[in-house]
Amino acid sequence: MKKIIYILSIAGILASCENKPKVSQTIQGKTEREEIAVVGKIAGRIDKILISEGALVKKGDTLAILEIPEVDAKKSQAQGAVKSAQAQYDMSVHGATANQLAQLYAKKSALVEQYEFAKKSLARMNAMVKDSLVPQQQYDEVFAKYQGAKSQMIAVDAEIADVKNGVRIEQQTMALGQKDRAQGALEEVQVAEKERYIIAPQDMKIESITLKLGELALPGYTLFKGSLNNSIYFRFTIPESQLANYAEGKEINVHIPYKNRDIKGKIRNIKQIGAYANIATAYPDYEVQDALYEILIDPINIQQANDILSKTTVTLKP
Incomplete structure (x- = not known):
């Protein structure tokens, strides 16, 4: 019996040795x-998922849409800032309106009348003070009024010249800079708004979808996993x-x-x-x-x- 068992063991070992080269x-x-992961750039909740696992998609296809309320609020703010900056710049370039110019001319007309009256009063005072008919103090008061009316008339002429020629170039440059800054803020919001759409970067097959509707997608989190065609x-x-x-x-x-x-x-x-x-x-x-x-x-x-x-x-x- 022991001899038979020994012979069978030897046969098994030989058989395994014969099979090893075949394996x-x-x-x-x-x-x-080649695998690819699609991630989001800004935080938002999953609003819509437009594809399913196993789907074949083309480059540029929309895979999902995020809900980002903060972007809508910032967009409204940026649009308002652009309108305000544009108005400031236009005003700096075009100067005063026709109504503002009319008010300045009316103001000048009144100042001219005051100036002419003060001039005539001063001429009369000159003759009277020479004949010692009025004291020097009274003459000095009339002369001061004459100088004040003259200065006001010169000031209004300068103001009219400014509004006709527009504001200083430095102010125009400053207004233009504010306009460009507001426009840049709006463009930044518009870029962020596009990121609500999760786009396929290449032709691919969707292997897995990691989030469900309503779940929060954080920046850099993998939303879709797939393989390249x-x-x-x-x-x-x-x-x-x-x-x-x-x-x-x-x-x-x-x-x-x-x-x-x-x-x-x-x-x-x-x-x-x-x-x-x-x-x-x-x-x-x-x-x-x-x-x-x-x-x-x-x-x-x-x-x-x-x-x-x-x-x-x-x-x-x-």
Whole structure:
């Protein structure tokens, strides 16, 4: 009995040794796609979601709309500031209105009358003070009124000249600067308003939607995850001892077990990897001293591979 058990054990060991080379001839890998994340730039609540998981979208398609009440309030403020600044600038360029100019002419007319009266009064006082008919104090009072009327008339002439010629160029420049600043604030709000629309940056397939209606989307938070169209490739991990079987640019057949079909591909890149988390092969058969290398294979006909699901297992033979 012991002899029979011993013979069976030897047979099992030999069988496992015979099977090992067959397993090692098959290298497992994974199907990969270039992934992309769509994030928001400003905070807002999800108001509408316009697509569903699994949808194929084009670059520029609207994926979702955010509700941002703060932007609407700031937009109204910015529009009011632009109107006010524009009015200030227009007034500085065009000067006084026709009604303001008419008021200044009426003011000048009254001052001219006062000036002429003071001038005549001073002329009479000159003769009377020479004959000592009036005291010097009274003459000085009339002379002061004459000088005051003359100064007021000169001032109103200068005021009329200012409104005819417009305000100083420095004031116009200051008004223009205020207008530009208000316009810049409005443009900033308009840019923020566009950010309420979450737009697809590239042609892609939506893999997952992270938020639901009414939830708060913070700046930089991933709202949609997807994969780029026509970006499928296959990733394998091989030991250094098998590198001789592969070279960049070499055409090779990749087998898709769950579809039971082969796809012809071309090796795009071979690079050494150091992180075991990146190993694509489930149980790579290699010696301890062997370095590990990653092989990336692109399908020659991308259309034949687009229906393969991501992260599915694929195999190849050297």
